[in-house]
């Protein structure tokens with residue numbers, strides 16, 4: 272490729288940055304946790320069915336079980352041989368010409384092969400008359416193994432454990448489950464103008480929303496930083512705080528990464544032996560983001576201070592990294608049609624907040640007044656992607672959508 276002279280070097284594209292981040296992704300190990308603690312964690316090993324499911328021929332209704340052979344001979348009145356409740360074994364095989372009274376969830380003995388709903392019968396004393404005209408073999412019986420067979424993979428891995436996964440794991444007796452270990456994280460915010468949420472602020476100070484935004488984003492993954500500190504804008508303070516955090520798996524920071532006189536973060540990180548993977552990407556918002564490799568094999572993400580830039584770079588880079596560390600092929604990206612035309616004037620890939628219209632399932636761009644807008648992300652389901660090379664996205668054009676929810680996998 273011809274060398275471009277006189278121009279600033281081209282910024283790295285998001286796809287290349289994500290590819291790079293992926294190469295440094297690694298498992299943090301695995302651990303056993305109690306089933307109820309696994310909610311929101313990533314299952315590390317596939318779970319097989321310990322037996323057939325259903326484990327026995329299960330009656331799906333409250334009613335009467337017969338043999339279809341008797342029915343086919345024209346029999347409609349059956350003496351009731353015994354009553355079978357759920358969890359209760361039958362006493363005797365069904366004798367020809369008899370019926371069992373049977374409850375939902377009870378095991379249908381193999382000597383019977385059809386169950387009628389109670390409503391479809393006339394119940395007499397010790398006998399029942401069937402009032403419907405047809406029968407099919409195994410009607411109203413969920414047959415042994417028809418859902419899942421013994422040793423079949425029931426829950427694949429990796430999978431994000433959600434209530435349905437908990438349900439399946441509980442059904443097969445997994446009281447303890449093997450999940451991916453969580454990384455040890457140090458979280459830092461920076462900026463002399465940034466004050467705690469509960470402190471008084473002067474007119475030129477702002478509240479530390481990024482701390483809470485980032486902690487909330489981490490909680491989606493059940494992650495909790497084991498170190499948090501707000502660092503003033505001096506090299507010395509940055510140096511000290513980061514140095515003490517070098518043994519973590521991840522260091523996440525906000526602020527101090529662009530071109531200001533007090534933006535020391537990339538410099539201090541590199542002075543401490545952190546190898547730069549990239550600084551500045553061809554994206555908006557979030558362009559000044561820095562990513563580096565820790566000497567211990569961990570990773571540093573230093574995000575821009577603007578809250579919307581933080582949200583976007585967390586979603587595009589940190590979540591991308593976590594997905595790969597936990598064994599997924601990246602996060603889910605969906606395709607949706609755009610509700611209205613959208614234009615941009617720059618050559619960066621732009622990420623804009625969108626709401627999925629419930630009636631038309633199109634993406635409605637939401638208004639954000641720049642990356643410092645404290646409303647950014649409010650009411651949004653996720654991000655729409657405006658590719659770098661396209662200046663205009665047409666109404667109805669299919670574009671990529673990145674969900675803010677990590678529950679769909």
Ligand SMILES: Nc1nc2c(c(=O)[nH]1)N[C@H]1C(S)=C(S)[C@@H](COP(=O)(O)OP(=O)(O)OC[C@H]3O[C@@H](n4cnc5c(N)ncnc54)[C@H](O)[C@@H]3O)O[C@H]1N2
Pocket residue numbers: 460461462464465477478479480481482525526527528529530531534556557558559574575576577578580642643
């Ligand atoms: N000359 C240039 N200036 C800027 C560039 C550039 O390329 N050249 N990039 C701009 C972009 S884009 C962004 S984004 C910001 C990123 O700046 P920093 O990462 O250095 O962040 P700060 O300057 O520290 O803060 C930016 C903004 O965010 C507020 N902030 C910081 N921390 C928090 C926090 N914890 N909670 C809430 N808000 C926070 C801060 O007060 C600033 O308003 O740089 C542009 N400049």
Ligand code: MOO
Pocket residue numbers: 554555556557558559575577580641642643
């Ligand atoms: O691109 Mo910066 O991340 O918007 O304000």
